[in-house]
Amino acid sequence: MRIFADSASDLPKSFYDENDVTLIPLSVLIDDKEYEDIIEIDSKEVFDAIRNGKQPKTSQASPELLLSTWKELSQSGEDGLYIAFSSELSGTYNTAVMMRDQVKEGNPNFNLVIIDTRCASLGYGLLVKEAVRLRNAGEDVRAIERKIRHMAANMEHLFTVEDLDYLAKGGRVSKASAFIGGLLNIKPLLHVEGGKLVPIEKHRGRKKVFRRMMELMDERGTNLSEQTIAISHGDDEATALEVKAMIEKQFKPKNVEIHMIGSVIGSHAGPGTIALFFLSKLN
Numbered sequence: 001m002r003i004f005a006d007s008a009s010d011l012p013k014s015f016y017d018e019n020d021v022t023l024i025p026l027s028v029l030i031d032d033k034e035y036e037d038i039i040e041i042d043s044k045e046v047f048d049a050i051r052n053g054k055q056p057k058t059s060q061a062s063p064e065l066l067l068s069t070w071k072e073l074s075q076s077g078e079d080g081l082y083i084a085f086s087s088e089l090s091g092t093y094n095t096a097v098m099m100r101d102q103v104k105e106g107n108p109n110f111n112l113v114i115i116d117t118r119c120a121s122l123g124y125g126l127l128v129k130e131a132v133r134l135r136n137a138g139e140d141v142r143a144i145e146r147k148i149r150h151m152a153a154n155m156e157h158l159f160t161v162e163d164l165d166y167l168a169k170g171g172r173v174s175k176a177s178a179f180i181g182g183l184l185n186i187k188p189l190l191h192v193e194g195g196k197l198v199p200i201e202k203h204r205g206r207k208k209v210f211r212r213m214m215e216l217m218d219e220r221g222t223n224l225s226e227q228t229i230a231i232s233h234g235d236d237e238a239t240a241l242e243v244k245a246m247i248e249k250q251f252k253p254k255n256v257e258i259h260m261i262g263s264v265i266g267s268h269a270g271p272g273t274i275a276l277f278f279l280s281k282l283n
Contacts, residue, residue, distance in 0.1 A: 007037035008085035009125040010262040029057040047235040056267035060092040066099040080112040088195035117152040118195030122230035123277040154281040157192035162272030224251040234273035
């Protein structure tokens, strides 16, 4: 069985290389030049471009790439599992389904399961890592699908951005939600609901917003001490480490992973973003 994931999982390229997962890159456009995420550009370059006044644009995975990838899989005779970025944030999932159905017309036995995770960043990445663990433990594609769908439905996303204008410019939140300026040091708190980014609260100062994130983790999380909790950051590792220390002190989780937000999500969230991912239900 082969596992596929796209670059919006915010896992490093080394993960794909070391765990036999096929990367489906989304694209980033800067100064009219298009780059394949992870392969041709890294998120540090994107954050630096944003700081220099540029507004990167992003696009879904190439339909041609998806079609050729599924054709190759169908010819191999292997089962496939594509764990996809939220369909509310990218057209990649829907395109992947269309390309799969096209291949299936010529090969009715082609077995590719595609999951719309309704998740993003490391909330999505944790699902991919669990799928790899289950595959390596000998689970078949249907068993893995059931477990990943359940995990996705219980994945919590909490994040704060330095400036909601980044999300508004990319159409990820309404412009009405981005009215808050930086003069009062107001920091928004957002989560993912139904696969969409939704602002839920506003707090003055980062310390207050991080304390509130800890409160919400406590309210929403289950058995946090038994979980791997993930933190992604917009080129702000120092703050991510501070948040990690807060989590470890309060919840004593099994593990805390930190990765920089990838180029595609980083193009919309902007520098300084801090995001937390954990489960509301383990089993």
